Amino acid sequence: MNKKKITPYYDLMVSLGFLVIFVVMAILGIIYLDYNFLIGFISGGAVLLLLFISIFSLNNLKGKE
Numbered sequence: 001m002n003k004k005k006i007t008p009y010y011d012l013m014v015s016l017g018f019l020v021i022f023v024v025m026a027i028l029g030i031i032y033l034d035y036n037f038l039i040g041f042i043s044g045g046a047v048l049l050l051l052f053i054s055i056f057s058l059n060n061l062k063g064k065e
Contacts, residue, residue, distance in 0.1 A: 014055060018048050
């Protein structure tokens with residue numbers, strides 16, 4: 001039962017971490033200003049979305065138990 005109190009903060013931390021990674025990638029891309037930026041931004045965004053969805057679904061499964 002105590003784990004349920006920790007999860008909201010954990011979700012917030014994870015989402016903030018994804019945001020930070022995304023922003024860092026964007027800044028690096030702007031510095032280099034290449035096609036690599038677009039490719040990295042799109043692929044990175046897709047990977048982050050997949051990770052976020054997987055973590056979200058895992059948390060939903062934990063909640064259902």
